[in-house]
Amino acid sequence: CVEQTDTEATAPSVIDRYYTRWFRADMKGKPCEDHCILQHSNRLCVITLAETHPILQDGRAIKSINYQISNGCSRLNNKVSGKFCTSVAFHSSTWPVNYSPIGGQFLTDFAPLCRITCTDETEYTIYSCIRGRLLEVNESILETPTLLLEKPSTEGYIAVILPKFEESKSITENLLSREEFESVVSKR
């Protein structure tokens, strides 16, 4: 068994090792409102702002972040409880796994996650980008909005969505790979 020790100065990051980057460009036709979806090998997706998103340009500052997207719906009220199949032990090796989250809001591609208002009064809506069950929205950015500006790909993530097992491959059909996205950006 060969031991792997990595002593390079720049090692592949956690994201590089476990996630695949997918992109949605110009969300809902709005120029440059690009989203980056980090898909984990366990099929979970973390929704983040792509580096090209307007919020991250021109030194903008954030005035408010609101998960209340309509009168009746707040993403903060997303209550997810788990339903476990108790007869099988949990191992990372079983697939599909015997846990299904119940209650988390089921989202479609264009479901709004939150609305962000910047100090220059520009307003942006961040969207789900994929179909799946909403597991979590990042409340840290409510407390510390600068996280979104400084660490949009990690601590400033927007939400975590779990696609249906059957759809975990097909959801990427509507998304751009990194190469495709970079090609789109270069043509702007």
Next chain:
Amino acid sequence: MLPLKDGDKPVVHKLLSSGCCARCVLRFCCVSVQAAYRKPPQETLEELRVFIGNTENGKSRQSATHSAAGSPESQNAVGSDPPGGPPIKRVKLEPAEPGAAAAEGDAAAEVKVEEEESGVCVACLGILQELSGPNQAVKIAERVKEGEYEFDTLVLSVSLPAQLCVREHSCWLHVKKELREKSSALGKDDVVPVKEAFKWIMQGLVAKELGGVAVVIRSLFEVSVEFTHPETEADCHFLASTCADCFKPTKNKQSVFTRMAVVKALEKISDAVFLKHYAFPPPRPSSSCVPRDVQCLHASVFIAGRYNKFCRSLPQTPWLIDGERRMESSVEELIAAPVLSSFRAAGFNFSSSGREDVDVRTLGNGRPFAMELLNPHRSKLSREEMKQLQETINESSDKIRVRDLQIVSREAMGRMKEGEEAKTKSYTALVWTQKAIQSQDIAFIDGIKDLTLDQKTPLRVLHRRALAVRQRVVHRMNTRYLDPHHFHLELKTQAGTYIKEFVHGDFGRTKPNMSALLKMDTDILELDVESVDVDWPPSIPE
């Protein structure tokens, strides 16, 4: 000698003429003398016939002359007294002499003991007829010998078709009626069950075939005999309409008429309703029960030990996705293979005090584990043999190592969970830093004691674990500087702490984390478990 009384005669008469075999007749007469059931059935049948025949003859003889020879002692039979039977009147087995036969023949003609031609018993469906006896004992013993099991004692268990309860109930009701007229009571529990009689007959025979092994009530080794009778399965069906709530539809395609359900329904049903639906005598079947293959099962044996994992590409349990193996072998399989072979067991259940990831090594004394071995054909290994088995496992692969291998009790499996939740663990992590550091930059970490973390369920397991925040304590840490971008971090933490997430922060979902403490991006390149601080299983000196 049949331990029967005069009062039994109408019962015997009724049952014989309804198609019951001799042994079932004994059962309904509450004969609890085991030896009575071990006689060849034909012999018992003859005795019964004589028993009822003689009485009638005796009466008519009394009124007639005493010239008939035969069995003048019939009414005052003396003989060895089998224990347990009320010795009021005995019938002595003695074939009637020819002369007497002639005289008795006329008297007997008045009685006309009507018997159906001997065939399959309507009560036991043949189980107490040809299906119990020396031939069957030989067959059972053969199956046991084939398995080459190691055992001191055995328990013989028998499973009967559910419809036997219905037939038994029917016979009992009619016998009860017969006796009520003589003002005797017959509780259902007084009747000897078919199972009981079968065991009385077979236990001794099986024991003999297996060289005198003790056949007992409870044992680690169970030999199961099962009988089915498809022909009469429909006997139970009427109960579904009379006691619908006893029969719940099952998820599988299995029959809803389980023995338990049928027994329950029979307890509830009134005598009147039963008699309306089920005729006495029960219909005579055309064939006997079918014995299924004899099953042998030895109770599970439990072993425990501690394992080391030296490989960074070995999962603890088999890694399969869509039924396809994604990684070769696993810790549990490497340990199980030689163990299953030594104990000649059919399968196993593996349990350990926590688990490490594929890419994590387990060093030090290793992690406690326990295994349940299913249906082991060998159950006792000496200390020496266990040592040898441990050696075999260790020689089979350099990816794992096992120590303290020993046989333990069933409670062992529960102790695994105990260790997982309550005890501390020690680790060494290889940490990468984004910015260049010097040794003094990380020295402060050594002074941090009992740091409480709030860990949201890591993203890497969030697809199979509920979203929650767990508080875990890092008791102490020690750093060893390597180079401007690497250092070794030793940690002692509470059980259940996610180390990887503590180092890289998991998108900020573990707070505090190493990135935040050092104010730079950090990642974990390697992780080793140094110790699992559980003092069980007891260590075995090498």
